Amino acid sequence: MQPPDLTDEKIIQLLHAGGKERDNAWAFMFKTWRQAYSQPVLKRGGTQEEIDEALCQIALSFEKRVLAEDKEPVENLCGYLVQCVLNAWRKRKTGDSTHQASPGDSPLSDTEPSVEERLILREQHARVDELLDKLGQPCQQILTLWASGYSMKEITQTLQLEDEVAVRKKKYKCLQKLRALYEDCSGTGN
Amino acid sequence: MRNEVSYQKIRAYLLGELTPEQVKDVEDLMTRDPEFAEEVEMHRKLLPALDRLNERGLHANFQKWSK
Numbered sequence: 001m002q003p004p005d006l007t008d009e010k011i012i013q014l015l016h017a018g019g020k021e022r023d024n025a026w027a028f029m030f031k032t033w034r035q036a037y038s039q040p041v042l043k044r045g046g047t048q049e050e051i052d053e054a055l056c057q058i059a060l061s062f063e064k065r066v067l068a069e070d071k072e073p074v075e076n077l078c079g080y081l082v083q084c085v086l087n088a089w090r091k092r093k094t095g096d097s098t099h100q101a102s103p104g105d106s107p108l109s110d111t112e113p114s115v116e117e118r119l120i121l122r123e124q125h126a127r128v129d130e131l132l133d134k135l136g137q138p139c140q141q142i143l144t145l146w147a148s149g150y151s152m153k154e155i156t157q158t159l160q161l162e163d164e165v166a167v168r169k170k171k172y173k174c175l176q177k178l179r180a181l182y183e184d185c186s187g188t189g190n
Numbered sequence: 191m192r193n194e195v196s197y198q199k200i201r202a203y204l205l206g207e208l209t210p211e212q213v214k215d216v217e218d219l220m221t222r223d224p225e226f227a228e229e230v231e232m233h234r235k236l237l238p239a240l241d242r243l244n245e246r247g248l249h250a251n252f253q254k255w256s257k
Binding site: 031 | 194196197198225229232233235236238239240241242243244245246247248249251252255256
Protein backbone atom coordinates (compact mmCIF):
# COMPACT_ATOMS: atom_id res chain seq x y z
CA MET A 1 0.00 0.00 0.00
CA GLN A 2 1.29 3.47 -0.91
CA PRO A 3 1.97 5.47 2.28
CA PRO A 4 0.15 8.79 2.62
CA ASP A 5 2.07 11.91 1.62
CA LEU A 6 3.63 13.52 4.69
CA THR A 7 5.12 16.98 5.14
CA ASP A 8 8.40 17.42 7.04
CA GLU A 9 6.46 19.01 9.87
CA LYS A 10 4.16 15.99 10.09
CA ILE A 11 7.09 13.55 9.99
CA ILE A 12 8.74 15.32 12.92
CA GLN A 13 5.46 15.27 14.80
CA LEU A 14 5.09 11.51 14.21
CA LEU A 15 8.70 10.77 15.22
CA HIS A 16 8.13 12.74 18.42
CA ALA A 17 5.00 10.75 19.18
CA GLY A 18 6.87 7.41 19.07
CA GLY A 19 5.27 3.98 18.73
CA LYS A 20 3.08 3.26 15.72
CA GLU A 21 3.10 6.89 14.61
CA ARG A 22 6.90 6.83 14.53
CA ASP A 23 6.74 3.58 12.51
CA ASN A 24 4.44 5.34 10.03
CA ALA A 25 6.93 8.19 9.64
CA TRP A 26 9.81 5.75 9.03
CA ALA A 27 7.71 3.65 6.63
CA PHE A 28 7.00 6.82 4.65
CA MET A 29 10.65 7.90 4.54
CA PHE A 30 11.89 4.39 3.78
CA LYS A 31 9.45 3.74 0.93
CA THR A 32 8.80 7.16 -0.58
CA TRP A 33 12.37 8.44 -0.46
CA ARG A 34 14.03 5.10 -1.29
CA GLN A 35 14.87 6.10 -4.83
CA ALA A 36 16.15 9.51 -3.72
CA TYR A 37 18.59 8.11 -1.11
CA SER A 38 19.58 5.10 -3.25
CA GLN A 39 20.31 6.88 -6.51
CA PRO A 40 23.44 8.83 -5.48
CA VAL A 41 25.04 5.65 -4.08
CA LEU A 42 24.04 3.45 -7.03
CA LYS A 43 25.45 6.10 -9.39
CA ARG A 44 28.81 5.74 -7.61
CA GLY A 45 28.85 1.95 -7.94
CA GLY A 46 27.26 1.04 -4.60
CA THR A 47 24.74 -1.75 -4.15
CA GLN A 48 21.26 -1.72 -2.62
CA GLU A 49 22.57 -3.90 0.20
CA GLU A 50 25.24 -1.30 1.01
CA ILE A 51 22.59 1.43 0.91
CA ASP A 52 20.41 -0.49 3.36
CA GLU A 53 23.40 -1.00 5.66
CA ALA A 54 24.20 2.73 5.49
CA LEU A 55 20.58 3.59 6.27
CA CYS A 56 20.57 1.25 9.29
CA GLN A 57 23.80 2.85 10.47
CA ILE A 58 22.53 6.42 10.40
CA ALA A 59 18.81 5.96 11.14
CA LEU A 60 18.86 6.64 14.88
CA SER A 61 21.43 9.47 14.58
CA PHE A 62 19.29 11.02 11.84
CA GLU A 63 16.20 10.78 14.04
CA LYS A 64 18.03 12.21 17.05
CA ARG A 65 19.31 15.17 15.01
CA VAL A 66 15.93 15.85 13.42
CA LEU A 67 14.25 15.89 16.85
CA ALA A 68 17.01 17.86 18.62
CA GLU A 69 15.43 20.96 20.12
CA ASP A 70 18.74 22.58 21.05
CA LYS A 71 19.92 22.77 17.42
CA GLU A 72 18.79 24.59 14.29
CA PRO A 73 15.82 22.78 12.73
CA VAL A 74 16.72 20.54 9.80
CA GLU A 75 15.33 21.91 6.56
CA ASN A 76 14.34 19.47 3.82
CA LEU A 77 14.34 16.13 5.60
CA CYS A 78 14.52 14.14 2.39
CA GLY A 79 17.64 15.98 1.19
CA TYR A 80 19.17 15.57 4.63
CA LEU A 81 18.53 11.82 4.68
CA VAL A 82 19.99 11.48 1.17
CA GLN A 83 23.17 13.26 2.30
CA CYS A 84 23.43 11.19 5.49
CA VAL A 85 23.09 7.87 3.65
CA LEU A 86 25.60 8.91 0.97
CA ASN A 87 28.14 10.05 3.57
CA ALA A 88 27.73 6.89 5.65
CA TRP A 89 28.22 4.77 2.53
CA ARG A 90 31.32 6.76 1.52
CA LYS A 91 32.83 6.36 4.98
CA ARG A 92 32.21 2.63 4.98
CA LYS A 93 33.89 2.35 1.59
CA THR A 94 36.90 4.54 2.31
CA GLY A 95 37.26 4.68 6.10
CA ASP A 96 37.40 7.91 8.08
CA SER A 97 41.17 8.27 7.72
CA THR A 98 41.13 8.54 3.93
CA HIS A 99 37.82 10.29 3.44
CA GLN A 100 38.27 13.94 2.55
CA ALA A 101 35.49 16.04 3.99
CA SER A 102 33.98 18.63 1.72
CA PRO A 103 31.77 21.62 2.51
CA GLY A 104 28.36 20.44 3.55
CA ASP A 105 29.75 16.97 4.19
CA SER A 106 29.04 14.83 7.27
CA PRO A 107 25.70 16.29 8.25
CA LEU A 108 25.66 13.97 11.23
CA SER A 109 29.23 14.75 12.30
CA ASP A 110 28.11 15.76 15.78
CA THR A 111 26.15 12.56 16.37
CA GLU A 112 27.83 10.05 14.07
CA PRO A 113 30.56 7.85 15.59
CA SER A 114 34.09 7.72 14.14
CA VAL A 115 35.56 4.46 12.81
CA GLU A 116 37.17 3.72 16.19
CA GLU A 117 33.94 4.49 18.02
CA ARG A 118 32.05 2.29 15.57
CA LEU A 119 34.37 -0.63 16.34
CA ILE A 120 33.78 -0.16 20.07
CA LEU A 121 30.05 0.16 19.43
CA ARG A 122 30.07 -3.05 17.39
CA GLU A 123 31.71 -4.90 20.28
CA GLN A 124 29.19 -3.44 22.73
CA HIS A 125 26.34 -4.41 20.41
CA ALA A 126 27.67 -7.97 20.21
CA ARG A 127 27.77 -8.22 24.01
CA VAL A 128 24.30 -6.69 24.39
CA ASP A 129 22.91 -8.93 21.62
CA GLU A 130 24.21 -11.97 23.48
CA LEU A 131 22.26 -10.90 26.57
CA LEU A 132 19.16 -10.06 24.59
CA ASP A 133 19.20 -13.49 22.96
CA LYS A 134 19.03 -15.03 26.43
CA LEU A 135 16.01 -12.89 27.24
CA GLY A 136 13.66 -15.02 25.13
CA GLN A 137 11.29 -14.07 22.34
CA PRO A 138 8.24 -12.85 24.35
CA CYS A 139 10.31 -10.43 26.45
CA GLN A 140 12.29 -9.31 23.40
CA GLN A 141 9.04 -8.46 21.61
CA ILE A 142 7.55 -6.51 24.51
CA LEU A 143 10.74 -4.59 25.29
CA THR A 144 11.44 -3.84 21.62
CA LEU A 145 8.02 -2.23 21.28
CA TRP A 146 8.46 -0.42 24.61
CA ALA A 147 11.87 0.94 23.59
CA SER A 148 10.38 2.01 20.24
CA GLY A 149 7.96 4.27 22.07
CA TYR A 150 4.84 2.08 21.95
CA SER A 151 2.24 2.77 24.62
CA MET A 152 0.86 -0.06 26.72
CA LYS A 153 -2.32 0.09 24.63
CA GLU A 154 -0.35 -0.22 21.38
CA ILE A 155 1.74 -3.13 22.74
CA THR A 156 -1.43 -4.89 23.88
CA GLN A 157 -2.99 -4.51 20.43
CA THR A 158 0.16 -5.35 18.46
CA LEU A 159 0.93 -8.54 20.39
CA GLN A 160 -2.75 -9.42 20.79
CA LEU A 161 -2.36 -9.82 24.56
CA GLU A 162 -5.05 -9.78 27.23
CA ASP A 163 -5.15 -6.27 28.66
CA GLU A 164 -2.97 -3.29 29.42
CA VAL A 165 -2.52 -4.13 33.11
CA ALA A 166 -1.27 -7.61 32.21
CA VAL A 167 1.11 -6.13 29.61
CA ARG A 168 2.44 -3.62 32.13
CA LYS A 169 3.17 -6.49 34.54
CA LYS A 170 4.85 -8.52 31.78
CA LYS A 171 6.97 -5.56 30.78
CA TYR A 172 8.03 -5.08 34.41
CA LYS A 173 8.97 -8.76 34.72
CA CYS A 174 10.91 -8.59 31.45
CA LEU A 175 12.86 -5.58 32.72
CA GLN A 176 13.65 -7.52 35.91
CA LYS A 177 14.75 -10.52 33.83
CA LEU A 178 17.01 -8.34 31.69
CA ARG A 179 18.49 -6.71 34.79
CA ALA A 180 19.20 -10.15 36.26
CA LEU A 181 20.96 -11.15 33.03
CA TYR A 182 23.04 -7.98 33.20
CA GLU A 183 23.98 -8.65 36.81
CA ASP A 184 24.88 -12.29 36.06
CA CYS A 185 27.00 -11.12 33.15
CA SER A 186 28.84 -8.43 35.10
CA GLY A 187 29.09 -10.52 38.28
CA THR A 188 27.27 -7.91 40.35
CA GLY A 189 24.26 -10.05 41.22
CA ASN A 190 22.83 -9.50 44.66
CA MET B 191 -3.87 2.56 36.91
CA ARG B 192 -1.06 5.09 37.07
CA ASN B 193 -0.58 7.63 34.27
CA GLU B 194 1.68 6.18 31.64
CA VAL B 195 5.22 7.55 31.31
CA SER B 196 6.83 6.61 28.00
CA TYR B 197 10.25 5.03 27.54
CA GLN B 198 11.39 8.21 25.76
CA LYS B 199 10.44 10.30 28.77
CA ILE B 200 12.16 7.98 31.26
CA ARG B 201 15.22 7.93 28.99
CA ALA B 202 15.24 11.72 28.69
CA TYR B 203 14.91 11.99 32.49
CA LEU B 204 17.91 9.70 33.02
CA LEU B 205 19.97 11.58 30.45
CA GLY B 206 19.12 14.97 31.97
CA GLU B 207 17.20 16.13 28.92
CA LEU B 208 13.92 17.14 30.60
CA THR B 209 12.83 20.62 31.64
CA PRO B 210 12.69 21.30 35.42
CA GLU B 211 8.89 21.02 35.31
CA GLN B 212 9.07 17.64 33.58
CA VAL B 213 11.70 16.44 36.06
CA LYS B 214 9.40 17.41 38.90
CA ASP B 215 6.52 15.48 37.34
CA VAL B 216 8.63 12.32 37.01
CA GLU B 217 10.08 12.63 40.52
CA ASP B 218 6.68 13.30 42.07
CA LEU B 219 5.42 10.10 40.46
CA MET B 220 8.49 8.20 41.69
CA THR B 221 7.73 9.39 45.22
CA ARG B 222 4.09 8.32 44.98
CA ASP B 223 4.75 5.02 43.19
CA PRO B 224 7.69 2.89 44.43
CA GLU B 225 7.21 0.39 41.60
CA PHE B 226 7.62 3.18 39.04
CA ALA B 227 10.69 4.40 40.95
CA GLU B 228 12.21 0.92 40.72
CA GLU B 229 11.35 0.80 37.03
CA VAL B 230 13.20 4.07 36.44
CA GLU B 231 16.24 2.69 38.29
CA MET B 232 16.12 -0.47 36.17
CA HIS B 233 16.09 1.69 33.04
CA ARG B 234 19.22 3.46 34.25
CA LYS B 235 21.12 0.19 34.07
CA LEU B 236 19.35 -1.12 30.98
CA LEU B 237 19.47 1.92 28.66
CA PRO B 238 22.13 0.44 26.32
CA ALA B 239 20.13 -2.78 25.91
CA LEU B 240 16.82 -0.95 25.41
CA ASP B 241 18.40 1.43 22.89
CA ARG B 242 19.78 -1.61 21.09
CA LEU B 243 16.30 -3.17 20.99
CA ASN B 244 14.95 0.07 19.54
CA GLU B 245 17.65 -0.04 16.86
CA ARG B 246 17.04 -3.73 16.11
CA GLY B 247 13.30 -3.09 15.86
CA LEU B 248 13.82 -0.32 13.33
CA HIS B 249 16.20 -2.48 11.28
CA ALA B 250 13.65 -5.31 11.29
CA ASN B 251 11.07 -2.87 9.93
CA PHE B 252 13.47 -1.79 7.17
CA GLN B 253 13.89 -5.44 6.17
CA LYS B 254 10.13 -5.97 6.18
CA TRP B 255 9.47 -2.86 4.09
CA SER B 256 12.17 -3.68 1.55
CA LYS B 257 10.34 -6.88 0.51
